[in-house]
Amino acid sequence: MSPSSDSPGRRALRRLLRRPAAVFGLAVVATFVAIAVIAPLIAPFDPIATDWGAIRKAPGALHWFGTDENGRDMLARVMFGARASLSAGVISVAISIAVGLPLGLLAGFLGGWIDAIISRIADAMLACPFLILAIALAAFLGPSLSNAMIAIGISATPAFIRLTRGATLNAAVEDYVEAARAVGNPRWRIAVRHLLPNILPPIMVQATLAIAAAIIAEASLSFLGLGQQPPEPSWGSMLNSAQRFIEQAPWMALFPGAAIFLVVLGFNLLGDGLRDALDPRHR
Amino acid sequence: MLAFLARRLAQVLPTLAVVSVIVFSLQLLLPGDPALVLAGEDRDPKVLAEIRERYGLDQPVHVQYARWVWGVLHGDLGESMRVGVPVGELVMSKLPVTLQLGSMAFVIACAIGIPAGVLSAVKKDSVWDYLANALSLWGLSTPNFWLGIMLILLVSVQLGWLPPSGYVSPFEDWRQSLATTIMPAFVLGNSIAAVLMRHTRAAMLQALNQDYVRTARAKGLTEAVVVNKHALRNALVPVVTLGALELGALFSGAVLTEQVFTIPGFGKLVVDAVFNRDYLVVQGVVLVTATAYVMLNLLADVAYFLINPRLRQE
Numbered sequence: 001m002s003p004s005s006d007s008p009g010r011r012a013l014r015r016l017l018r019r020p021a022a023v024f025g026l027a028v029v030a031t032f033v034a035i036a037v038i039a040p041l042i043a044p045f046d047p048i049a050t051d052w053g054a055i056r057k058a059p060g061a062l063h064w065f066g067t068d069e070n071g072r073d074m075l076a077r078v079m080f081g082a083r084a085s086l087s088a089g090v091i092s093v094a095i096s097i098a099v100g101l102p103l104g105l106l107a108g109f110l111g112g113w114i115d116a117i118i119s120r121i122a123d124a125m126l127a128c129p130f131l132i133l134a135i136a137l138a139a140f141l142g143p144s145l146s147n148a149m150i151a152i153g154i155s156a157t158p159a160f161i162r163l164t165r166g167a168t169l170n171a172a173v174e175d176y177v178e179a180a181r182a183v184g185n186p187r188w189r190i191a192v193r194h195l196l197p198n199i200l201p202p203i204m205v206q207a208t209l210a211i212a213a214a215i216i217a218e219a220s221l222s223f224l225g226l227g228q229q230p231p232e233p234s235w236g237s238m239l240n241s242a243q244r245f246i247e248q249a250p251w252m253a254l255f256p257g258a259a260i261f262l263v264v265l266g267f268n269l270l271g272d273g274l275r276d277a278l279d280p281r282h283r
Numbered sequence: 284m285l286a287f288l289a290r291r292l293a294q295v296l297p298t299l300a301v302v303s304v305i306v307f308s309l310q311l312l313l314p315g316d317p318a319l320v321l322a323g324e325d326r327d328p329k330v331l332a333e334i335r336e337r338y339g340l341d342q343p344v345h346v347q348y349a350r351w352v353w354g355v356l357h358g359d360l361g362e363s364m365r366v367g368v369p370v371g372e373l374v375m376s377k378l379p380v381t382l383q384l385g386s387m388a389f390v391i392a393c394a395i396g397i398p399a400g401v402l403s404a405v406k407k408d409s410v411w412d413y414l415a416n417a418l419s420l421w422g423l424s425t426p427n428f429w430l431g432i433m434l435i436l437l438v439s440v441q442l443g444w445l446p447p448s449g450y451v452s453p454f455e456d457w458r459q460s461l462a463t464t465i466m467p468a469f470v471l472g473n474s475i476a477a478v479l480m481r482h483t484r485a486a487m488l489q490a491l492n493q494d495y496v497r498t499a500r501a502k503g504l505t506e507a508v509v510v511n512k513h514a515l516r517n518a519l520v521p522v523v524t525l526g527a528l529e530l531g532a533l534f535s536g537a538v539l540t541e542q543v544f545t546i547p548g549f550g551k552l553v554v555d556a557v558f559n560r561d562y563l564v565v566q567g568v569v570l571v572t573a574t575a576y577v578m579l580n581l582l583a584d585v586a587y588f589l590i591n592p593r594l595r596q597e
Binding site for chain 2: 127128137138139140212223243246247256260268
């Protein structure tokens, strides 16, 4: 296929795949997604089945990652924990985009008092430190994984409002928007059909990096007891119990923490790679 | 200067007003009757009625908000239901601990992040650049509570160098205070160092391409003088302002770090309040952190204005 017939998406994908760090990030993320999806098929044990004869067993041939304070297999719990972490990352960012993107588009495209109101709300939310706002929201909503996702999603929304608003303001003065206006397109059509596809690349980059932040936030909330509730596995809540047995069973802290680190690193590398591939300013 | 301050204050005041609406609205998220939550175990209708009257819960929402804001403006954030102490007093008693931890973390973050960013930019595409970038990725991807737990295991349990938890005020024993706070401060500063490194690298790369750096080199100045006296001084201006934005991350990180190291600061206060269902304390902490964040950003803007001659001349 000649380069001229390439779509911008394909060109961006090719640029992304030329970056070893981004490819590594993509591979790490893909591996964790695969583990999360097929966890019931590949996990060596039931992640919530207790075994009082195998309490805090060190890693070995039977339990590769050792066992926890209730004799549960750590490998199975890390595998199933990927489900909570990845779904929290993706769902909370989806909430942020679902709320932040239309609001940012409205603010940037319509301007005036609508922009003023939306921007002040975003500024005020950005003034509340991300995790403290998420903790407060999770505390008032009640501790559970779904409430943690809502809390993280709401807390991360203002970043998407600001980004979309800024991208819309930049794109709104472009010739193709003028042209769309000149041929008599209604405003909603200009926003949805012409502006939106052109402001998506920076939002995709931000979304990838926001998933990394959301995974850390979910682990933080679960670590504090405000996310996934026991006995269901989550990397954050596993670290919470691990803290009490750090001297006797350090493996309880090592593996869930390493899993968070790896998956967050994967999303960060992928996000950096996407930014280089999609955003002309960073090329 | 006055016009600049007035302009910035005109932006800050509406933001703080919306912050107050958000913080007040948190209590509307409570499922069911807030009086039942405030009463705890006590379900006596008399007690419930008294609570409703005392906190104005029998009034319409806008009246409740107006009463609450009036109280806040007069320094009254309500009273902790668990310890019976005014929330403002409670917050102020914990704030110095978190400020000590936060300022130490910020110094550590600057001490790691800025030199790493400078080295990375000066030796662009060298092994030092890759190492500094790896360091920043490590900082951005490591959850600080995990780093804290692993450091306790290594430094306190295995090596026995530092105490694993607790806090001693510097006014009681500064050596012991340093011993109890240095590890949590490092943990807290780790991710901020990563962000500062990225900002410094970007600002230095830009500065090193400027004409005045070329002129300084053409004058025959040594590379060390060019980098430190010419490029770094100018590159630090945006780094300082962008660094101020990390104060929010510092507050957020303090919640987890204080929990891991059992430090009785601001972060521990909010977590304990959450589990004690002491909602007025939670609201108070969110309001105080948001206000502090807005005001510190205002100060950073003023500092930026003062150190940037081009803005002053406008």
